[in-house]
Amino acid sequence: MIKTYKVMFSPNNKQKSKLFQCAGVMRWAYNWALERQKENYKNGDKFISDSDLRKELTQLKQTDEYSWLNQYSNNITKQAIKDACDSYKRFFKGHSNFPKFKSRRKSKPSFYNDNIKVKITETHVKLEKLSPSKKKNRQKLNWVKLVEKGRIPTGKNISYSNPRITFDGLNWWLSVGVKEAEKEKAEDNKITEGIGIDLGVKDLAVVSDNKKYDNINKSIKMKKLINNHKRLQRKISKKYDKNKTLIGKAGENRYKYHKTKNIIKSEIKLKKMYKKIKGLRDNYIHQITTSLVRTKPKYIVIEDLNVSGMMKNKKLSKAIQEQTLREFRRQLEYKCLWKGIELIVADRFYPSSKICSDCGSIKTDLKLSDRRYKCSCGLDIDRDLNASINLKNYPLFNKSIA
Structure with missing residues (x-):
């Protein structure tokens, strides 16, 4: 390895x-x-x-x-x-x-x-x-x-x-x-049962053992940094507009932008601010994935999300991009390899949110706005927690199909 x-x-x-x-x-x-x-x-x-x-x-x-x-x-x-x-x-x-x-x-x-x-x-x-x-x-x-x-x-x-x-x-x-030498799989007497992880926008991750990891982009500190980053971007854009000169023939609207020393200083400040935002996001994901792997579960099940398809939704594209779901999966993959934990990626069309984790029935009319999963068997549970439990039972679901 x-x-x-x-x-x-x-x-x-x-x-x-x-x-x-x-x-x-x-x-x-x-x-x-x-x-x-x-x-x-x-x-x-x-x-x-x-x-x-x-x-x-x-x-x-x-x-x-x-x-x-x-x-x-x-x-x-x-x-x-x-x-x-x-x-x-x-x-x-x-x-x-x-x-x-x-x-x-x-x-x-x-x-x-x-x-x-x-x-x-x-x-x-x-x-x-x-x-x-x-x-x-x-x-x-x-x-x-x-x-x-x-x-x-x-x-x-x-x-x-x-x-x-x-x-x-x-x-x-x-x-x-x-x-480095590859680590063998952990012994059964040192590990817990498997876990399922449901990734989303409202909360970054919901684990089948009822643990929730909040969306860091909704915190007060991150909101202030993101707003300051937007303000500085607008400030730099206005400085460019003030230092532009018209070139070419009249009516072509071709401009040449002059980069002054103040603009260079502001751009360096902008890069440092973005690096701080990205560093906080990456560090948060590192903390979550490390804490999940340290529990030494028998296996971990995550969804095979179609992130490129989800990004086509104009209302949610920015929130999905800020969550960096692909980075979460990447970190989990190599950390599971280090610890010898089996990582299972559920099929993209596995209806983890629509299946009742108690009776196994499928609710076909479930909407994205429905944040509580209510089944005819009497189960009333958080939608994301229900999906994480179903992901935990995914290996059993595959065996039953086979």
């Missing part, structure tokens, strides 16, 4: 400039490989393999025009070419859209570091060829300080995989995979 760790950097000004340059080299190599594939396809030739493109780039480095590439690690360009070829193949297989060229303004700065040459200690990480000089005092530039000490496992027997360095608009991050 490969466990991924993501830790924030604390680079100095020289290291920051070198990191941005490395990200620029990655972007150039990706766009160059994609352009070569497009030209080759227009000429009617076959697909160019990434190994052939790397050989072609090695020859280009020997010319004066592209000699500047020798100042940076060749693993950055190698992996960028490989990524471009993989995305090109995925398009022709029908797995994704046609790959786009990476923009300097819109694309996220990132690059690859060789997993063998990367060195990680409790406080620092050594990246490859940030400083081309071999002098000892210049080699210190390759060692970048980590914000969290001792977060990534270190040692001789530990092997790292796919180290990536990314910039999120505010800070630099290192994400690296560490190979």
Whole structure:
């Protein structure tokens, strides 16, 4: 099992400039490989393999025009070419859209570091060829300080995989995979019975053992942050309107927007505010999923929600987006794998909300506005709690059908 760790950097000004340059080299190599594939396809030739493109780039480095590439690690360009070829193949297989060229303004700065040459200690990480000089005092530039000490496992027997360095608009991050031994399934005498989890908009999660986890976006703190974020967005938009100039012919209504220093400061403040909102949401989901896994249930059952279909509802799309239901499932998947707990995903068309958890009858006329489930057998229960109990009994439901 490969466990991924993501830790924030604390680079100095020289290291920051070198990191941005490395990200620029990655972007150039990706766009160059994609352009070569497009030209080759227009000429009617076959697909160019990434190994052939790397050989072609090695020859280009020997010319004066592209000699500047020798100042940076060749693993950055190698992996960028490989990524471009993989995305090109995925398009022709029908797995994704046609790959786009990476923009300097819109694309996220990132690059690859060789997993063998990367060195990680409790406080620092050594990246490859940030400083081309071999002098000892210049080699210190390759060692970048980590914000969290001792977060990534270190040692001789530990092997790292796919180290990536990314910039999120505010800070630099290192994400690296560490190979760890898989944990066996927990013994029966140490675990409780299975649980079912019903995800929703009113409450984030309702568990079959009558536990409820509120929607964090309805809290007073989050409402204030979201409103402040909206106000700052409007403020920046008004500043852009004040600093626009008309270009082109009269009647075309084409404008050029000037970004002043005050706008740049406001945009940085906006990014920090959004990062705080997103961090609170992600941390809340981490706390819930961790608490659910720590109870060591025999199994966990969740719904296979059609989130993309739910987003088409104009009245609920924003609330569904803020709940980050896909992130909840993602975290639950890998945490169950760590603890050896079986995660069952119920069928998308399983009527968990319409089935009576007491007698088993199905109420076909149940509406979304009905928040209480009332059955002819006398059961009167919360709608979401009834659905979570039915999800808990889903394995028995499958056995009865089989």
